[in-house]
Amino acid sequence: MRMNTYPDVIVIGAGLSGLTAAWQLAARGHRVRLITKGWGATHWHSGCIDVLGYFPIGNTPPVSLPRETLATLIANMPEHPYALVGIERLEAALDAFATLCHDAGYPLHGSLDSQWLLPSAVGAFRPTCLAPETMMAGDLSRHDREPMLIVGFERLNDFYPELIAANLIKQGHLARGTLVETPTLRRQKAINTLVLARLFEQATFRAEFIAAVKPKLGKAERVGIPAVLGFDNALAIKAELEKAFDRPIFEIPTVPPSVPGMRLHRILTRAIERAGGDIRTGMQVVAADTKGDRVTTIWTEAAARRVPHHADTFVLATGGILGGGITTTYTGEVREVVFGLPVNAPTDRMAWLYRDVLDERGHPIFRAGIRVNSSFRPLDGETPRYTNVHVIGTTLDGCEPLRERSFEGIAIATGFAVQDALPTTNHSTSA
Amino acid sequence: MRTIQTEVLVIGGGATGAGIIRDLAMRGFDAILVEKRDLTHGTTGRYHGLLHSGGRYAVKDPKAAVECIEENRILRRIMPHCLEDTGGFFVVTPWDDPDFGDTFMEGCRNAGIPVEEISVAQMLREEPLLNPKISRCFRVPDAAADSFLATRLNAESARAYGARIWTYHEVRDLMMDGQRVIGAVCYDLVHDEEVRIYADMVVNAAGAWAGKIAAMAGLDVTITPGKGVMVAINHRVLNTVVNRCKMPSDGDIIVPIHTVAVIGTTDVKVSDPEHFAIEPWEVELMLDEGEKLVPGVKEMRILRAWAGVRPLYQETKAVDTRDITRAYTLLDHETRDGVSGIITMTGGKWTTYRQMAQVTVDRVCEKFGVQRECRTHLEPLPGAEQHGGYHWLGARFADVERRQAYGDLICECELATREDVERAILEGDAKAIDDIRRMVRLGMGPCQGGFCTFRAVGLLHRLRQPDVEEANAALRDFLQERWKGLLPILWGQQLRQERLDEFIYLSVLNVDHLPGPKATRLAPVMYDPPTGEAPQGRV
Ligand SMILES: Cc1cc2nc3c(=O)[nH]c(=O)nc-3n(C[C@H](O)[C@H](O)[C@H](O)COP(=O)(O)OP(=O)(O)OC[C@H]3O[C@@H](n4cnc5c(N)ncnc54)[C@H](O)[C@@H]3O)c2cc1C
Numbered sequence: 013m014r015m016n017t018y019p020d021v022i023v024i025g026a027g028l029s030g031l032t033a034a035w036q037l038a039a040r041g042h043r044v045r046l047i048t049k050g051w052g053a054t055h056w057h058s059g060c061i062d063v064l065g066y067f068p069i070g071n072t073p074p075v076s077l078p079r080e081t082l083a084t085l086i087a088n089m090p091e092h093p094y095a096l097v098g099i100e101r102l103e104a105a106l107d108a109f110a111t112l113c114h115d116a117g118y119p120l121h122g123s124l125d126s127q128w129l130l131p132s133a134v135g136a137f138r139p140t141c142l143a144p145e146t147m148m149a150g151d152l153s154r155h156d157r158e159p160m161l162i163v164g165f166e167r168l169n170d171f172y173p174e175l176i177a178a179n180l181i182k183q184g185h186l187a188r189g190t191l192v193e194t195p196t197l198r199r200q201k202a203i204n205t206l207v208l209a210r211l212f213e214q215a216t217f218r219a220e221f222i223a224a225v226k227p228k229l230g231k232a233e234r235v236g237i238p239a240v241l242g243f244d245n246a247l248a249i250k251a252e253l254e255k256a257f258d259r260p261i262f263e264i265p266t267v268p269p270s271v272p273g274m275r276l277h278r279i280l281t282r283a284i285e286r287a288g289g290d291i292r293t294g295m296q297v298v299a300a301d302t303k304g305d306r307v308t309t310i311w312t313e314a315a316a317r318r319v320p321h322h323a324d325t326f327v328l329a330t331g332g333i334l335g336g337g338i339t340t341t342y343t344g345e346v347r348e349v350v351f352g353l354p355v356n357a358p359t360d361r362m363a364w365l366y367r368d369v370l371d372e373r374g375h376p377i378f379r380a381g382i383r384v385n386s387s388f389r390p391l392d393g394e395t396p397r398y399t400n401v402h403v404i405g406t407t408l409d410g411c412e413p414l415r416e417r418s419f420e421g422i423a424i425a426t427g428f429a430v431q432d433a434l435p436t437t438n439h440s441t442s443a
Numbered sequence: 444m445r446t447i448q449t450e451v452l453v454i455g456g457g458a459t460g461a462g463i464i465r466d467l468a469m470r471g472f473d474a475i476l477v478e479k480r481d482l483t484h485g486t487t488g489r490y491h492g493l494l495h496s497g498g499r500y501a502v503k504d505p506k507a508a509v510e511c512i513e514e515n516r517i518l519r520r521i522m523p524h525c526l527e528d529t530g531g532f533f534v535v536t537p538w539d540d541p542d543f544g545d546t547f548m549e550g551c552r553n554a555g556i557p558v559e560e561i562s563v564a565q566m567l568r569e570e571p572l573l574n575p576k577i578s579r580c581f582r583v584p585d586a587a588a589d590s591f592l593a594t595r596l597n598a599e600s601a602r603a604y605g606a607r608i609w610t611y612h613e614v615r616d617l618m619m620d621g622q623r624v625i626g627a628v629c630y631d632l633v634h635d636e637e638v639r640i641y642a643d644m645v646v647n648a649a650g651a652w653a654g655k656i657a658a659m660a661g662l663d664v665t666i667t668p669g670k671g672v673m674v675a676i677n678h679r680v681l682n683t684v685v686n687r688c689k690m691p692s693d694g695d696i697i698v699p700i701h702t703v704a705v706i707g708t709t710d711v712k713v714s715d716p717e718h719f720a721i722e723p724w725e726v727e728l729m730l731d732e733g734e735k736l737v738p739g740v741k742e743m744r745i746l747r748a749w750a751g752v753r754p755l756y757q758e759t760k761a762v763d764t765r766d767i768t769r770a771y772t773l774l775d776h777e778t779r780d781g782v783s784g785i786i787t788m789t790g791g792k793w794t795t796y797r798q799m800a801q802v803t804v805d806r807v808c809e810k811f812g813v814q815r816e817c818r819t820h821l822e823p824l825p826g827a828e829q830h831g832g833y834h835w836l837g838a839r840f841a842d843v844e845r846r847q848a849y850g851d852l853i854c855e856c857e858l859a860t861r862e863d864v865e866r867a868i869l870e871g872d873a874k875a876i877d878d879i880r881r882m883v884r885l886g887m888g889p890c891q892g893g894f895c896t897f898r899a900v901g902l903l904h905r906l907r908q909p910d911v912e913e914a915n916a917a918l919r920d921f922l923q924e925r926w927k928g929l930l931p932i933l934w935g936q937q938l939r940q941e942r943l944d945e946f947i948y949l950s951v952l953n954v955d956h957l958p959g960p961k962a963t964r965l966a967p968v969m970y971d972p973p974t975g976e977a978p979q980g981r982v
Pocket residue numbers: 454455456457458459460477478479480482483484485486487488489490491492493494495612613614615648649650651652656669670671672707708709750751752753754789790791792793794795
């Protein structure tokens with residue numbers, strides 16, 4: 013796309029929902045510009061697609077059959093983003109996303125008919141719907157006859173294999189944890205997940221790692237390691253290690269920065285660029301011009317320079333409170349920052365939070381969201397505030413994406429479904 | 444049940460109790476200190492962080508002012524590494540009476556507090572963010588003080604002199620033999636067992652709880668807990684302690700300490716030292732008053748709020764708690780009430796803790812019929828000599844640089860390294876993650892434990908190998924502990940930060956579904972829920 017041709021769609025925000033929307037719209041021939049300040053949660057999340065982990069929230073056993081539970085959710089919560097999208101489109105979104113990843117050489121596995129239980133970086137069982145192949149062998153529905161080996165790295169502050177193993181044991185699995193070091197690591201000043209991911213892309217480092225782990229393997233049937241098997245060739249790296257160890261290995265997602273999250277991010281941004289989308293980062297939207305029930309222009313600020321952007325349609329994917337798309341003040345004001353859309357949230361600050369940080373109900377303020385109609389147009393009362401604005405992702409009302417463990421699912425489903433609300437395009441596409 | 448015998452039992456592990464046990468041990472007494480939680484759990488760990496010059500009391504309470512400046516000089520000598528020599532300003536804002544400045548100067552001179560009026564231009568050169576409408580400014584030798592460190596070092600020194608210090612030991616009853624106190628029944632929270640400590644003398648240094656302890660021996664000691672709320676801002680907006688130049692009132696001081704600046708405080712009578720709320724109006728008042736000193740403060744990111752209770756002793760009922768004297772009180776219950784074996788030291792300030800300890804131990808000596816000289820004003824606290832001088836803002840960073848420890852940071856906000864945390868776990872005998880916090884400031888910066896909680900639990904589990912359910916509960920306890928101080932101030936950036944922390948702990952780690960109890964016996968004591976009502980006479 014040329015700089016001087018103005019886009020028909022501007023997507024604001026490049027978290028998982030904004031990226032998905034930009035990709036899908038560009039692939040369908042829209043001229044898309046993605047404007048974003050940062051990268052949303054894509055560098056933080058686990059790299060799995062959680063669709064629905066717990067429902068009703070606070071339930072102890074995780075959802076085991078997402079399709080059935082989703083039907084219940086949709087029946088009971090008509091305002092939930094999944095109710096707006098519907099199971100069919102949710103499934104189509106997951107399929108499209110899985111296909112994109114598969115074609116990028118990084119397959120995701122899973123479906124709405126089962127739930128994975130994979131170990132977290134503290135050894136909890138994480139329910140998730142789609143997981144990358146690099147994590148598959150961590151499947152906890154399978155029991156080992158010999159303790160699985162969890163390997164960490166000396167001086168890596170974000171991974172404690174003994175803690176993971178101890179929690180897995182507590183929950184009925186056989187596991188043991190160990191730490192390794194290699195000559196290259198000894199020379200590193202700082203060791204974190206990004207450093208390790210870069211090192212794993214080097215054959216010499218992999219050889220060192222293999223040599224360090226081999227003597228510790230014992231009879232372990234599988235080996236778990238932090239999710240650091242490189243950025244672009246994780247599958248090949250995994251295969252090489254498995255061959256050397258002669259047993260399956262699996263990645264365990266880490267606290268941020270998350271390498272598997274970044275892999276999905278790369279796949280999506282490449283897909284957008286391939287489809288002719290235009291990604292502008294480091295830009296904060298600071299104001300919008302409107303005319304009647306339409307937004308005509310948004311203004312961005314970067315390096316203290318204000319720039320106008322015109323488009324026919326605007327997709328708001330700014331990620332709610334977490335993404336910075338909704339801000340709050342000590343007077344109890346809850347504000348959508350770009351268009352000043354009405355936000356559904358308790359206005360009394362005393363009602364925002366519960367006294368227990370882990371209260372199973374989820375804190376009311378974190379449900380703050382924007383009510384939309386079935387075409388994702390933001391509502392003011394019962395009528396759309398603007399006809400050419402659509403709101404997607406976890407900025408939507410009616411859900412609690414973290415407690416539900418539906419964060420990625422909602423992002424991808426709404427990012428995918430928003431295309432149906434846009435006029436079809438007659439631009440030719442190169443995607 | 445365990446039974447132990449000692450000469451002197453000190454109750455309370457705040458500044459006063461720690462000062463007393465050090466003094467006792469240095470004077471050769473066999474002594475034990477019991478504290479129901481960790482050291483500094485009480486008011487000492489929730490105060491404003493100011494080493495008073497005495498300026499604040501120069502007009503209102505000259506006796507307290509003199510005590511402060513005397514001790515100010517001594518503490519600068521014995522614990523410079525616990526102090527940051529920020530200096531202090533008393534400033535006249537448009538809301539204050541300009542003539543009070545002269546009364547203030549005179550009060551300072553009478554109390555022996557060095558004071559100097561400087562020009563507003565000079566003031567703004569030193570502190571450019573101060574309100575330019577300030578009309579007068581006086582310089583006094585206030586300083587910022589780290590009470591966590593100071594109390595721990597007092598305890599460390601006491602231990603080196605042979606004292607025993609038992610945290611998580613709560614006094615549940617005093618044992619009597621007729622009209623004589625002969626010891627205390629304690630409950631050991633960590634091991635869930637009773638411990639009986641027999642002592643020739645019990646020293647009640649339980650601060651605002653002193654009345655409760657005294658009541659266990661049937662003694663009537665009236666303490667009016669005066670609650671004060673403080674708010675930490677995520678910037679060092681000032682490098683000097685700044686006080687309003689007026690009669691002491693609400694929200695009139697900002698103290699720069701470590702990486703933050705703290706606005707305080709209020710004074711509200713509460714009925715119980717343990718159960719009180721932080722009300723929204725108190726937080727808002729702090730911001731409104733802070734705004735008068737540093738315009739713009741209201742829009743800045745607030746990290747946390749906390750509240751402590753002043754242990755104000757009174758023989759008769761008074762109305763405004765600030766009118767009760769701040770000077771400390773030693774109660775000799777043998778002469779006062781006819782009950783021997785126990786004395787109470789209460790009231791005072793952090794700044795005067797050493798003097799309070801000295802006076803107490805002098806009385807203990809008298810009771811034992813021995814004469815031993817106090818040396819706590821002569822001998823520096825551990826580490827003072829190696830450290831060589833005051834703490835300064837860049838010290839931690841310089842230390843990390845010197846050790847080339849960038850890669851080893853467990854808490855990026857407060858620059859706590861793995862070595863620091865490991866030492867706290869192993870040598871410091873930390874029982875909860877919160878104990879590690881008090882030792883190395885873990886989780887006290889902007890992310891309020893977002894990243895480091897998980898790491899600290901990983902290290903604790905690695906080094907101590909507790910049952911993993913205990914480790915899981917310790918993790919949840921610490922998240923709750925941080926939450927306690929976040930609840931009153933969650934809006935804007937800090938609310939967003941909290942959501943990010945939820946992202947990590949729920950979505951990525953799933954800690955709410957880890958096996959084990961939701962909380963342990965060491966879980967934090969929460970503030971009461973706020974009522975949301977404005978106090979009488981306030982809007
Ligand atoms: C809001 C506020 C701000 C302040 N700011 C300053 C300041 O800037 N500068 C200054 O110099 N002073 C300040 N002060 C005063 C100062 O903090 C206190 O005077 C001082 O910390 C009191 O120390 P303490 O050891 O006597 O009491 P505490 O620190 O309260 O210690 C008493 C201890 O006894 C323990 N305890 C209670 N019951 C039991 C039991 N049954 N068994 C075992 N242990 C028990 C408690 O857990 C507690 O740790 C401030 C006070 C307040 C309230």
